[in-house]
Amino acid sequence: xxxxxxxxxxxxxxxxxxxxxxxxxxxxxxxxxxxxxxxxxxxxxxxxxxxxxxxxxxxxxxxxxxxxxxxxxxxxxxxxxxxxxxxxxxxxxxxxxxxxxxxxxxx
Amino acid sequence: xxxxxxxxxxxxxxxxxxxxxxxxxxxxxxxxxxxxxxxxxxxxxxxxxxxxxxxxxxxxxxxxxxxxxxxxxxxxxxxxxxxxxxxxxxxxxxxxxxxxxxxxxxxxxxxxx
Numbered sequence: 001x002x003x004x005x006x007x008x009x010x011x012x013x014x015x016x017x018x019x020x021x022x023x024x025x026x027x028x029x030x031x032x033x034x035x036x037x038x039x040x041x042x043x044x045x046x047x048x049x050x051x052x053x054x055x056x057x058x059x060x061x062x063x064x065x066x067x068x069x070x071x072x073x074x075x076x077x078x079x080x081x082x083x084x085x086x087x088x089x090x091x092x093x094x095x096x097x098x099x100x101x102x103x104x105x106x107x
Numbered sequence: 108x109x110x111x112x113x114x115x116x117x118x119x120x121x122x123x124x125x126x127x128x129x130x131x132x133x134x135x136x137x138x139x140x141x142x143x144x145x146x147x148x149x150x151x152x153x154x155x156x157x158x159x160x161x162x163x164x165x166x167x168x169x170x171x172x173x174x175x176x177x178x179x180x181x182x183x184x185x186x187x188x189x190x191x192x193x194x195x196x197x198x199x200x201x202x203x204x205x206x207x208x209x210x211x212x213x214x215x216x217x218x219x220x
Contacts, residue, residue, distance in 0.1 A: 030206035041144070041195045043211040050206070086150070090205050094140050094163050097150040 002027045006087050006098035013077050013105050021072040021101045023087030031090035032063050034072050036083055037100070043086065046072070077105045109134065111200045111212035119218045125186040128215045130198030132179050138162075138204030139181040141173060144195040144214075153196075156181050157204055188219045 003026040013019055025032070032050045035043040047054050047061040049070065054061050058077075063070040074081055082105045088095040112131040120126050132139050140163075141153040152165040156175035173183040185192055195216050199209040 031208070033209065035211070041197075041214045041216065043197065045208070045210060048208040088150075088209075092205060094152045094155050094165075094205065095199070095209055096152070097142075099149050 001093060002029065002089055002091055002096045004087060004089055004096055004098035006085075006101050008101060009099065010102045011104070013103065015077060015079060015105055015107050017077050017105075018073070018075045019077060019103065021074070021085055021087075021103075023070040023072070023089075023098055025068050025070075025087075025089045027068070027091055029065065029089040029091050031088075031095065032070055033088050033095070034061055034070070035086045035088065036081075037086060038083060046085075074103075077103075079105045079107050081105050111198060111210055113196075113198050113212035113215050115215060116213060117216050117218075119220060120188050121220055122188055122190060124188050125184060126188060126217060127182055127184045128196055128198075128217075130181045130183075130200075130212060132181070132198075132200030133210060136200040136202050136210075137179055138201040138207065139175055139179065140199040140201070140204065140209065141181070141183050142197045142199065143167075144197060145193075150197070153183065155204055162204065185217075190219050193217060193219045 034046040051065045084100040088097045140155040155163040175181045201207040201209045
């Protein structure tokens with residue numbers, strides 16, 4: 001099945017800094033989503049981005065499907081950005097998740 | 108538009124008991140998927156239902172089962188609970204599943220003692 005690798009596993013930032021999270025996947029996909037898991041466990045949708053580039057406020061994402069990777073950019077980070085970020089992909093299968101990147105933003 | 112609703116939010120059960128978790132998808136969504144999240148194994152796919160039929164199944168023992176009703180609401184059942192079943196169970200709702208964007212509920216946190 002599809003393999004998903006996220007890097008880095010952990011990231012500590014000062015408030016105001018920028019960051020890039022990476023997601024590599026092993027096969028062609030029809031679906032790629034980025035989620036933020038809040039402290040109560042809910043997965044919050046950030047982007048549905050099987051290809052191309054999208055932006056939403058301080059967050060943006062790019063997926064290069066032909067090279068099998070996606071990047072999530074967080075600019076001017078805030079303490080409320082802390083948490084775990086997951087990338088999930090689907091081919092002709094249900095979503096497969098990476099292990100996540102744990103982001104800690106320090107004031 | 109209401110989101111995905113999972114009940115109950117928290118549950119404590121004893122080893123050997125069984126448990127039923129419920130998920131109401133977004134109105135109009137026909138695909139419901141279930142995931143188990145544990146610190147050691149991460150997020151793992153349990154099964155997917157589409158129009159009352161199980162379409163995909165993950166690598167879990169037969170103690171884990173599910174069903175979907177005609178209104179797209181889904182339940183999952185775990186029988187003969189083991190300590191290792193303690194986890195956050197997440198339900199995802201999607202128009203078509205697979206390539207369609209998935210939206211998750213708040214989860215049910217199950218503790219087996």
